[in-house]
Amino acid sequence: MILNHVRLIRELSSGISTESGFVRVEKDMITEVSDRPYPLADETAVNTNIGNTEDIDMVDCKGKTLIPGLIDLHTHITVLNQVGFNCLHSDMELLTTAAEHAAHYLDMGFTTIRDCGSIHRVANEVKHMAQIGLIEAPDLITCGRAVMPTEGSEDHIMAQHVHFADTVDEVRKAARQEIAEGADFLKVFTSGAAAVATSVPEQSIMFPEEIRAAVETAERKGRYVAAHCHGDNAVRNSILAGVRTIEHATLISDETLELAAVQGAYLIPTLAVMHISDGPRKDYWEKRLGPMFRHCTEKMAKAYEMGLYLGFGTDCAAGDFCYDNGIEFRFRRENCGMKDLDILLQCTRNNAVIAGIEDRVGMIRKGMSADLILVDGKPDLDIRCMYHRPKLVMKRGKIVRRM
Structure with a gap:
């Protein structure tokens, strides 16, 4: 297949910049990237190196921008928007519901997602279904259940996607169990949760030695740890324990930003989840999330100015208002002052x-997986075109969405 007349961005296309080039895809791989358009049939007579274009599946992209498929490093295919809550009685119903929901991420161009905790570890199974082509969905990076100190009843509906563990030994055992069940990474809760009314986001809920136990166990199995952190003390403890990705980092301090820079920890801010919609509980959420949002956007703006290597997460569900309206893109641009290209x-x-998947995705170049999206606009110059659905989504060389 030839994607012809595509606009390519230098920073995402291995140095190739063009307003009308082409990308060749064979099976599931990118095999050629050019800064010139592919010669059409009436041009082949003057170029003996070009084969018969009638045998090529040609897509005229009409100058639209081709970029790599998007990656969301913090989402959940269950739990968010209560997906899966009505399926606890049936594992098969939970599996089909989760698989159906996972497919919706493709609508907005997300071809890889990292699930940070799923009900009954169902994301692990959806991952395998996507890998073998049984369902049409993004590639999933999964942790099974998130490891968390006892913060409530095991019967609570929100407890269905966590693995309660207290003490160093219990954390080690929980980590080993999640890895044995197919986790690609470990997720731990080191602070309270903003979404749970009885939880206190500022509180640090894991002891440093418990966090270190998770990190050490993960490293022995070639995995890493992602830590849910709102409070600054939890962020600091997680960084010092060797956690690779700091999720949210909502209430991080200037001093801990400096520590993150020195230690090389990756921050994954999730601003969109703090979007407050109109409704009967608007005042409650404004009081609870408003100060957190203002602090977080201020500190993420500073992290950006410091040159920290920031990741992109949403903690939102495909198909909801925040996903369908590009709220994460908007907040980073408007509230953090990040440049359009850098957000991209x-x-x-x-x-x-x-x-750790840069050998397969994230760039347009020969030998990479053909996970690509076509955008109507120039997102490196104006990210607002990412607030809308892409015109075309390709997953592993197959066009799976087209507008």
Whole structure:
């Protein structure tokens, strides 16, 4: 297949910049990237090196921008928007519901997602279904259940996606169990959760030695740890324990930003989840999330100015208002002052590096997986075109969405 007359961005196309080039895709791989358009049939007579274009599946992209498929490093295919809550009685119903929901991420161009905790570890199974082509969905990076100190009843509906563990030994055992069940990384809760009314986001809920136990166990199995952190003390403890990705980092201090820079920890801010919609509980959420949002956007703006290698997460569900309206893109641009190109790099190249999958995705170049999206606009110059659905989504060389 030839994607012809595509606009390519230098920073995402291995140095190739053009207003009308082409990308060749064979099976599931990118095999050629050019800064010139592919010669059409009436041009082949003057170029003996070009074969019969009638045998090529040609897509005229009409100058639209081709970029790598997007990556969301913090989402959940269950739990968010209560997906899966009505399926706890049936594992098969939960599996089909989760698989159906996972497919919706493709609508907005996300071809890789990292699930940070799923009900009954169902994301692990959806991952395998996507890998073998049984369902049409993004590639998933999964942790199974998130490891968390006892913060409530095991019967609570929100407890269905966590693995309660207290003490160093219990954390080690929980980590080993999640890895044995197919986790690609470990997720731990080191602070309270903003979404749970009885939880206190500022509180640090894991002891440093417990966090270190998770990190050490993960490293022995070639994995890494992602830590849910709102409070600054939890962020600091997680960084010092060797956690690779700091999720949210909502209440991080200037001093801890400096520590993150020195230690090389990756921050994955999730601003969109703090979007407050109109409704009967608007005042409650404004009081709870408003100060957190203002602090976080201020500190992420500073982290950006410091040159920290920021990742891109949403903690939102595909198909909801925030996903369908590009709220994460908007908040980074409007509230953090990030440049359009840098936001684009965060959700492609940066995320691929952070997740350790940069050899497969995140860039347009020969030998990479053909996970690509076509955007109507120039997102490196005006990210607002990412607030809308892409015109075309390609997953592993197959066009799976087309507008």
